[in-house]
Amino acid sequence: MTTDTVRTEVDARGVATVRLSRPEVHNAYNSEMIAGLAAAVEAAASDPKVRVVVLRGEGKHFQAGADLRWVRANQDLTQEENFAISRATTQAVRTLNELPKPTIALVHGGCFGGGTGMVAACDVVVASEDAIFAITETRWGLVPTPILPQLVARMGLKNVRRYALSSERFGAARAREVGLVDEVCTQGGLDAAAAPVIDAFLMAGPEAIAGTKALALELGNALVDAGLSDRLSQFHARTRTGAEATEGLESFLQKRKPAWYPGEG
Numbered sequence: 481m482t483t484d485t486v487r488t489e490v491d492a493r494g495v496a497t498v499r500l501s502r503p504e505v506h507n508a509y510n511s512e513m514i515a516g517l518a519a520a521v522e523a524a525a526s527d528p529k530v531r532v533v534v535l536r537g538e539g540k541h542f543q544a545g546a547d548l549r550w551v552r553a554n555q556d557l558t559q560e561e562n563f564a565i566s567r568a569t570t571q572a573v574r575t576l577n578e579l580p581k582p583t584i585a586l587v588h589g590g591c592f593g594g595g596t597g598m599v600a601a602c603d604v605v606v607a608s609e610d611a612i613f614a615i616t617e618t619r620w621g622l623v624p625t626p627i628l629p630q631l632v633a634r635m636g637l638k639n640v641r642r643y644a645l646s647s648e649r650f651g652a653a654r655a656r657e658v659g660l661v662d663e664v665c666t667q668g669g670l671d672a673a674a675a676p677v678i679d680a681f682l683m684a685g686p687e688a689i690a691g692t693k694a695l696a697l698e699l700g701n702a703l704v705d706a707g708l709s710d711r712l713s714q715f716h717a718r719t720r721t722g723a724e725a726t727e728g729l730e731s732f733l734q735k736r737k738p739a740w741y742p743g744e745g
Contacts, residue, residue: 486516487538488523494531495678496524503539508547509594511565517598518572525579532681533579534674535602536586537595545593545616552729555721566716567709569594570626574704577601577630578697580690582681586670587611587652587661597627600634600660603693606673607652607661615640619647621728621738625716633702635659 482488487499498520500507507513524530537543554562576583576598585602593616599605615631617624624631624644631640639658643650655661665673681689697703704712719725724740731738 483512483516483519485510485513486520488520490527490530493682494529495534495682496520496527496530496532497534497536498524500535500537500543502547503537505547506541506544506590507537507539507595508544508550510547510550511568514565514568514572518568518575521572521575521579524581525575530581531686532678533581533583534586534678535576535583535598536670537588539589541589542585542587542591542611543595543598544590545595546622548620548729548732551622551720551725552733555726555729559717559721562717562721563713566626566720567713570704570709570713570716573597573601573626573630574709578694578703580693581686582689582693584674584677586674588667588670592616593624594627596660597624597630600627600630604663604674604677605661606663606665606670606677607655608665608667608670609652610667611652611655611661611664612649613651613655613660614647614649615644616647618645619728620732621722621724621726621740623716623719625712625719628712629702629704629708631660633700 485502487501488496490496502508502513524533554565583602584604585599587599587605587607588611590612591599592614596613596615615624631644635658652661652664656664663673728738
């Protein structure tokens, strides 16, 4: 499945590379990318030739989170339209998390906001030493509801309580320490670092992998059921159209500090 914003290539071994492709905005996501990612993952799930899925970003960065200009424009939509966007976002990450095939995220450059949720939803995350991470939503008065279940499952509550609340940036080495990243490689070395992991996945039985992954997610309380998905989507849509989010997004567009920032002490 290939769209203007998400491109998929499948090699002879059955390794599907899903590329986020909005490099002009550092692969910031909008409705089209959300739909493209969901479609690519669903296509990989249903294609018996696909054995492994590799997620990566085109250009200088892996993924810059939500396109904040798009988020601001969405505030003018109806409540129902905003809920539909939040539901699609939540479902896309949920679908990636529960894909019954092994997934590997290869991260370079910036990985912010929703990008951290995408990597948290993958089975293995390899980052180059230049990678920078941040769960940025609160900086703009937003709440990272669609990705919180995956972040908590991968990083643990303690680390999410720091980095999702503060929106601090942290490097690849720290990302490995907190569990968001599994392996750090030299800049330009992502493919070499991923190669043995991909080969190991290809040596394992596909049905055995699917069964093991499904049970592991269930036993680890890492599944998002329909009820929780709906609640997350409702919360996300409601807070995204609130006064604080409006101020945060305006501060981004105007390149200024938000009104709630008291200044230097």
